[in-house]
Amino acid sequence: MGLPSYHAMAAMAVTVVMFIAFARGRMSVEIVSLLTIAVIAVGLYFFPLEGSGPTDGLALAFAGFGHYALITICALMIMGRGLVVTGALEPAARLMERLFKINLQLGLLVSLLIAFTLSMFVNNTPVLVLLMPIFVALAARGAMPASKTLIPLNAASLLGGVATTIGTSTNILVVSIAVDLGMPEMDVFHFTPIVLIAAAVALPYVWLVMPRMLGDNRVVKTGHMRRFDARLRVNENSILNGRELHEVQARLPDGIEFHDVPLGLIRPQQRLRMSGTHEAIEEAARILRGDAAPSWVLDRIKRRSIETSADIVVVEMTVTADSRLIGRTLPSSGIADLYGVAVIGTHRPERLVGPKDEYSSGGDVRITEGDVLLAMGLPEDLQKFAQSDSLLILEGMRELPRRSRAVVAAAIMGGAVLFASLGFVPIAISALAGAILMFLTGCVKFDRVGRALSAQVIVLVAASIAVGRIILDSGAADWLGQALALGLQYLTPAAVLAAIMLFVTLLTNFASNAAAATIATPIAFSIAHTLGLPPEPLVLAVLFGCNLCYATPIAYQTNMLIMAEGSYEFGDYVRTGVPLVLLMVATLSLALVVTYGL
Template structure:
C-alpha cells in the first residue's frame, strides 16, 4: 500500500518527521521534551513501522550517546583543573590594549582547544574573560564574542571528539558502510585543519568587518540596558509617611509599580533584599520603575527625586556583597517557561531582575509577568553568594566574572591557580585520545575508562560528573536516533535517496555534493546539528550507493555540514551563549555566518573529494 508512490509506512515516518521539525523550529515544547514524546510515538507505532520497542529505546544505549556522555564528563574534569582558564587568560594578555590582537588571541586559542574539549564549556570560560578584555582594550565585546563562538565551532571539526556530531557520524558509519567500524580519532583532521585555517582567516578579515559593534565599548550596564530613566535616587523628607517603616512594609502597601533596590543611610548602602532597617529622614532610596510610576511613588510618599544624581553600575557595587551582573538563560535552565515572579529569585537568592533583553526587544517594566525564554539576557542585582549558586547549578550562565577583572591587576598564578591534579587530568584525557586513536579499544570504552580514572583519582567528583552532562542533548539523541532507524526500516531514506539519484542525472556529482552540503547546513541551523546528522546520513549513504559515489565521502559531507552551523543563534549552543551578551540581532548571524558557510561548503567539499574521491 502506498501514498503518492511512497510506501504507507514511509509516509507515516515522513509525517512524523514533519511534525517533529515543526516542533523543533517553533519550540512549542523544549526539544528534549519533543524527543521523549517521539520515543513514545515510535514505540506505539512500532509494529506497523518495523520498529521494535528495543529500537525505540535504542538511543539510550547507543554507543555514540554513551561516548558523548563520557566526553562531557572528561571535559568537566579538564575544566576543573583551571588549565583552560589559565591558557585563555595568558593568551588574552597578548592583546596588550589592541582590539585586533585581542581577536587574534581569542580565535587562535579557542579553536585548537575545542578540538579536544567539548566546545560549550570552553566558550563558557571565555565569554566573561572576553567581555572584560573588550572593556580593557576599548573595543565592543560584540566584535569578539561572535568570532569566539565561530572559532569554537570550527575547532570542533579537528578530531572525532571535537563535537557530538562527529561521534554520531562515526557510529552511523560503522552501521551503514560495509567494512567500516567507525571513524578514526584523527582520520579527518587534515580537513579540519583546512577548515580551521580558512575559517580563522575569514574571521580576522572579512568577518571582523562584517561583525557589528552592537554593544559600545566600555558600556555601563545601566546604559547598556537603557535604564537611566528607570532607576532613580529619591530623598526621604522628614514629613514622609515612610519614615520608620521597613522596605518590605513600604512595598506591601505601595500602590505604585515601583521596586526599592537600595537603602542609603549616610555612607552606608544596604541592598533592599538584605535589610530590615527602618527608613530614616534624609535617607536615599534607589528605586526601579517607569518614570511615571516613580513620579507617582515620589508624590504619594512625599519624597523628592534627586535628578542631579546619576545612577550607574558603580551605584550597586557595595563591596563583595552586592553588584550588577548579566546572565543568559541557556536551554537547560529550570527558569525557562516561568514568569519572573514564579522563579522566586528575590525570595530565595536575594536577586532582582532589573531588565530582560530578547531578540532586540528590551523589557524594563512589569517584569514580574514576563515569561522567560531560552537565550534571554538578564540584568541582575545580586550577591556573591547567589552568583556562586548560579555558577554551581548552571541555572543562569553569567557573563560577568570578577576573577577576570582581577587578572589585569594581579599575578596570574594567584588569580587562576592550577589544581594539583592538573597533570593527572590532562594525562587521562590524552590517554583516552591515544588509546582510541591507535584502535586498542573502541572510543566509547576508552572514554568511559577515562571517566572512571578521573573519578577514582579525585580529578572529578560523581556529582560534578553528572552535572556536567547536557542531559537535554542526550534525550534529544535518544529520540532522533530511533527516528533514523524508522527511516531505514520503512524505506524512507531510500525514497529521499531516489530523488537525489534523479538530480544526479542532470547535475555533476561535485555540484551535487556541494548542494547537499548547503542543504544539510541549512537544516542544522534550524533543528540542531545532532538531529540533522541522524536524519541525513542514512539518506546520504543510500544515495551514494545508488549513484556510485564513495559512501564515506557523502557521509563526511553531511558530518562537516552539520558541525558548522553559523547562520542562526539557535543552530549551535555556543551561538546562543554569545547572542545576548553581544547584543546581536538575529540577522547578524546571517550577515556574518552565511558567507562563512558558503566558503566552507566549497573548501570542505573540494578537500573531501581530493582526499577520499567520488
Template sequence: MPDLQSIMVLVVVVAAMILFITEKLRVDLIALCVLLALIILGLVGHNQALYGFANQATATIVAMFVLSAGLDRAGLVEWLARRLDRLAGKTEPRLIIVICIAIAFLSAFMINTAAVAVFIPITIVLAKSRKISASRVLMPLSFASQFGGVCTLIGTSTNILVNSIAVDKGMDAFTFFEFAPLGLAMTVVGIIYLISARGLLPKRKAGEQQVDRYHLADYLAELQVTKKSSLIGTTWIKSKLKQNEKVNLIKFIRNDKATTKPPKTKMREGDILLLHGNMDTLIAMQDKYKLRLHAKAKMDDKKISSDEIKLIEVLIPPQSKLVDHTLQTFEFFRRFGCIVFAVQRRGKIIRDRVAEINLKDGDTLLLEAGKDVVSRLLKSRDLIVTNELTELYVRKDKAIVALFVFLTVITLTVLHIIPILVAALIGAIGMVLGRCLTLEEAYEAIDWKIIFLLGGILPLGLAMEQSGAALWMTNTILSPFLNLGPVVVLAVLYIITAILTESMSNSAAAIILAPIGLSVATTMNVDPRPFLVAITFAASTSFATPIGYQTNTMVYSPGGYRFTDYTRVGAPLNLIFWGLAVLLIPLLWPF
C-alpha cells in the same frame, strides 16, 4: 510511490522538522514525541524503542560532558583564558586572532559550550580594556569554537553521533584526528575571513569611549506607580513619559489584572507598568517619575545607587536549571538573595510579567544584588555573570589530576588502544574518583536535553532506513543530481544539511540526513564516508543565525546583536566552508 510505512515515517519526519523549526516545544520533548509516534505506529519495534538511549554515541556524549566539567572545575580553562591578556596585544585584529586560536584549541577537546561560557566574561573584559566593542569579538568567539569542534572526533556531539551511525552500519570508525586536516583548513580560512571581513562585524555601544554598561536596548522591566508619582491622573498617551522617553508600554496592570485599554487608562497609585526599552532610561525613570521596581521580594528599600547594591548582568546558559522555569517557580530570590530588575530576550519582545516569564537559554537578567551575594552568583553554574570577573582560582592539586585524566583519554583514543566510548567513560569516572568534581556536579554537568534529544530522535533515523523512506527521499530529492556525479551530490547534501542546521537542532539535522547519505552511497555504488563527513561538518558549523548553534545563542545578548548580524557575517562564511568542503572532502576521503 512509497508504501504506507514509508509515508508514515515521512509524515513523522516532516512534523518533527516543523516543530524543531518553529520551536513550539522544547527539542527534547519533540524528540520524545517522535519516539512515541514511532512506537504507536509500529515503525520501530519495542526492542528498538531504547536504541537512542542505548546507543554508544549517547553514552560517549554523557561521558564527555563530565570530562569537560572536570577540566572546567579545576580552573584550567579559566587559567588559559586569563593568560590571553599578554598575548592579545592592543589591536583588534590581534585580539580576535588570539581569542579564536585559544577557543578553537579548547573546543577541539572539550564541549564547546563549556569553554565559551568561561570565555564570555573574560572576552568582554579584554575588549573593554582596549576600548573595543564586545560585539566585535564575541561573534568570532562563537564561530571559532565551532571551527575547533570539527577538528577532532570528540569536538562536537555531532561528530560522535555520525561516527556511531557509521559503526552501526559496519563501517570503520572515524579515527580521533581523521577530521583534523579539513577542520584545520576551515579554522585557518575562518580566522582569515573574520579578520579580513571585520567591516561586517557590528559595532555596538559597548565598545565606544564611554562604555554603556547595559548595552542591550530591549529589556523588559516592571515598574509600579507610587503615591508621589507625577503620572497619577494622566493616561499613557498624554503622559510626559510617553512623550519624552523612548520606552514602550507592553502591559498596564491594575489589581493583578491587565487593563483592556492600557494607553487610555488614567494611572493610579499601585498600578504596574510593564515597560520595554533601554535599561539606562528605565533605571533613570524611577527617580524622575517616582516609580519603583515591582517585585515581591525587596531589599530594605535600598536604592540602586547605594554602595551596598550593585546591578549585575547575567546570562542564562544552555544547561541552566532556570531554563523553562519562571522566577517564581524557581524561587529565584530565595536561592540567590537578589531580585530581578529586568529581563531581556534578543529578537523578541516579551509580553508576560517579569515573574511569569518562562525563561530560555540565552536570556539576560539584570539583577539588583547586594555585594555579599555577588560571589554566590559568580560561582553559580546556572548563570554567567557577564559584567564581573571572579578571582582566578586554580585548584592546583586537582588541575594536575584533571590534566592527567584528560591526556590519558586522548592517548588511549589516538593510539586505538580502546574504543572512544570506553576511553570517555574512564575519563568521566577518573574525574570523579580524582575528586576534580563531585558525583552531584557530574550529574549537573550533563546536558540532559541533548541526551533525551538523541534518545528520542535516533530511532527516527533507524525507521527511515528500515521503511525505505530514506531511499525514497534519495530518489525523489536527489535524483536530478545522481547522474552528475558524487561530488555534485555531496555539494547538495552539504548545503541541505547547512540550511536545516540554521533552523533546527544540529544533531537532529544530522540524524535525519545521515540515512539519506548512506542511501545515496548505496544507489551510486560509492563509499558513503565522504557523504557522512559532509553532513557532519555542515551540521557542526552554523553561522547564519543565532539559533543554529548553542554558542551563537550564548553570545547573542552579551554582544547586543541583531538577528541580521549573524546573516551578514555568517552566511558568506557558510558559503566559503561549503566550497572548501566540496573541494577537499573528495581529496581527503576519495569516493
C-alpha cells in the same frame, strides 16, 4: 520509483515540523524535544514499524536517554566542570586574555587557528571541551562574550576535523566503507589540500562575519558592582617586596585603586589600603602575592577545608542594627578568633558616608549599621558568624576554586583526551573514566553534578537520536537516496558533487553523521558507476557532507555541548550555519572538480 511508505512520510513530517518549531522559537527547546519524543513513542505504539511490536517503538523513542552519545556529552560536561571549579584553566585563560587585550580580533583568529590545527589530528570533541571553559572564563574577565565565540570556535574545530582521514570518526567510517566497496585506501593527508583551500575561504567568514551575526547573550547585572575597601598584607614572597607600587601598577586588574601609598620602597609586614570589586581585589592579591586578611586565619581556613572536605566560599553580609560589631574595627571585632572567618573587605553605601568617617587610632574604619562585609570561610562557620553577630546574608555563597586539585583535574582531562585521540579507547569510554576520576579525586562533588549538566541539552540529544533512528528505520533515508540518484543523471559533474554533498549535509544535520555515512557512501559509489564518473570524488563529497554539520544544534554532539554555555537558540545555528554550509559546498565541489579533472 514509488512513493515512500507511510512510516517514512511520517518520519519526514515529524522532522520538518520539529525543525520549524525549533526555528520559530515560540516554545522552548525542552518542550519541542519532549513533544517530538512523545509523538514518536505514541505513533509507533499504535502504528508499529513492519516486523516490530508496540513496545519496540517505545524503546526506539526513548533510546536516546541511554545512548552512548548522550552519556559522552554528560561526562564531558562533568570534566569541563572539574576544570572550572579547580581553576585548572586559569593560566591558559590569563595567557589568552593578554592576547585578547592586545586585539580582540587577533585573539579570536589565533584561537580559531589553534582549534582548526588541533582538530586535524585529535578528535574535535575533546579539543572543544578543552577550549570552551577557557572562552567562558575569558568572557567573565571582560573579553568577547561566549555567545560570540563558541559557535565560531566549534565551526573551526569541525573544519579542521574534515582535513584528515583521522580527524573525525566519520571520516574513518566513510573511508573504511569505501575500501570495502573496492576503492584503494586513502592515507592521512589524502584530501588535506582540498580542505585547506576550502578552509582558506571559510575561515574569514567564521572569524569576521559569524561573531557579528551572534548576539551578546550575557546576563547583564543591573546596578553598580559594590566596591570594597581592603588591606593588602605584604609578605616576604610578595612581588612588592623591595619595590615601589608604580612598578607593578600596569599588571593589576582594571578598577583596583590604592590609597595613602607610602613613599619609598615597600617592605614586608606593610599594609596597603586598596579598593575595588570583589573579583578585582582577589585578582590583585593573587598577582601581588599578598593577603587581603591575616595570613594565620587564611591558613586556618585552608587547613579546615582540607580536613573536612568542605569548599571555601565568599559571601557578602550586611551589618544590622542589633549587631555587636557596630562601633568596632575589624582587628578588635574578634571575628577571626571566634568563628574562623576572614573579612577581606568592607563596603559602605554612599548614603551612609558622612563628611568624615570614624577611624580608630590605628587607622581602621569603625563598623556602622548598613556596612557590607565581604567574608570568606567554610559555609558552616559563615552561617554561625551571621547568626551570632546579627548579620544579613545579601548574596548567595560563591565557591572559590579548589586550586589544590587543579593539577589533578588537568591531568585527568589531559589523560582522557590523549587516550581518545590516540585511539586506545573510544571517546565515550575515556570521557566516562575521566568523569569517574573527577568524582573520586574530589575535583567535582557528587551533590554539585546538577550544575555541570544542562537539562536542555539532555532532552535535545535524546530527541535528535530518536529522530535519527526513525528516519533510518522507516526507510525515509533510503527513499531520499533513491530520489537523489534518479535526478542526478541530468546534471554536470560539478552539480552532481554539490547535490550529493547537500543531500548528505541535510541528512547529517537532522539524523546523524554516522547514519548519513552509512547510507550515502554506497549510494555515491553506485551513482559514480551509473554516470561513468570516478568514485573517489563522489565518496569524498559524502565524507565532506557528513562533516558540514553547522546548521542545527542536533547535528553533532559539540553543537549541543556549547548550547548551554553560549545561551544559544536554535535560530543562532541556522543563521550562522547555513551560509557556512553553502560556502563550503560550493568551494569543496569546485575544488573536487579541478583536482579530479571532471
